[in-house]
Amino acid sequence: MDGRFYVMSLAAIFLALALGILLGVHLPGAEALLVSEERLVSGIERELARLREDRAVMRRELDEVQGQREELQRELDGLMSLAASSSLDGIRLHVLPVDPERRGESLQRVYDLLKKAGAYASGDDMAADVLLHPSGSEPDGLSHSPRIQIEVDDGAARLLITDEELTAIDIQSAAGRFQLLQKLKDHLAH
Numbered sequence: 001m002d003g004r005f006y007v008m009s010l011a012a013i014f015l016a017l018a019l020g021i022l023l024g025v026h027l028p029g030a031e032a033l034l035v036s037e038e039r040l041v042s043g044i045e046r047e048l049a050r051l052r053e054d055r056a057v058m059r060r061e062l063d064e065v066q067g068q069r070e071e072l073q074r075e076l077d078g079l080m081s082l083a084a085s086s087s088l089d090g091i092r093l094h095v096l097p098v099d100p101e102r103r104g105e106s107l108q109r110v111y112d113l114l115k116k117a118g119a120y121a122s123g124d125d126m127a128a129d130v131l132l133h134p135s136g137s138e139p140d141g142l143s144h145s146p147r148i149q150i151e152v153d154d155g156a157a158r159l160l161i162t163d164e165e166l167t168a169i170d171i172q173s174a175a176g177r178f179q180l181l182q183k184l185k186d187h188l189a190h
Contacts, residue, residue: 076174088181089118091188094128106171107134107152113177114184129188148187150180159183 093114131149149160156168157180170176
C-alpha cells in the first residue's frame with residue numbers, strides 16, 4: 001500500500017464532511033427546527049418561572065399557617081393556665097430529690113404546672129398527697145409513699161395510683177398537660 005491510498009481516503013473523508021455541512025445548513029427544515037427548539041426552551045423557562053412563583057406563594061402560605069399555629073398554641077396555653085389555676089388548691093406535692101442533671105425539662109414542666117394549679121411543695125413525704133419523680137428513680141427510703149405518684153420521663157408522664165398504672169400522657173402539648181391535671185384532680189377527689 002502506498003501513501004496515495006491514505007491521502008485519497010483522507011481527502012474523501014474531508015470532502016464528505018464538507019458536503020454534509022453544506023447540505024445541513026441549506027436544508028429547508030433546518031430553520032424550522034431552530035425555531036421549534038427556541039419555542040421549546042422558551043416554554044421550559046416559562047414553566048420554571050411559574051414553578052418558582054408557586055413555590056414562593058406556598059412558602060408564604062406555610063409561614064402564615066405556622067404563625068397562626070403559634071398564636072393558637074399561645075391562646076391554648078393561656079386557656080390551660082386559666083383552667084388549671086386553683087384546680088389543685090391545697091394539694092401537697094413532694095418532689096423526689098434528684099441530681100440537677102437528671103431533673104429534665106419535662107419534670108420541671110410538670111412541677112411548674114402543678115404549682116400553677118395550686119399545689120404546694122411539701123418538704124415532708126409524710127404530708128405529701130402526690131409524689132413527683134423522674135422515670136427510673138425509685139422512691140425507696142420514703143417514710144410514707146403517697147397514694148398518687150407522677151413518674152416523668154422525656155415528654156411523657158405516667159400517673160401511678162396505688163399500684164394501678166394509667167396510660168402515659170404526652171405532656172409536650174397543652175392538651176396533654178390539661179389531661180394530666182384533669183386525671184390528677186379526678187383521682188384526688190376520690
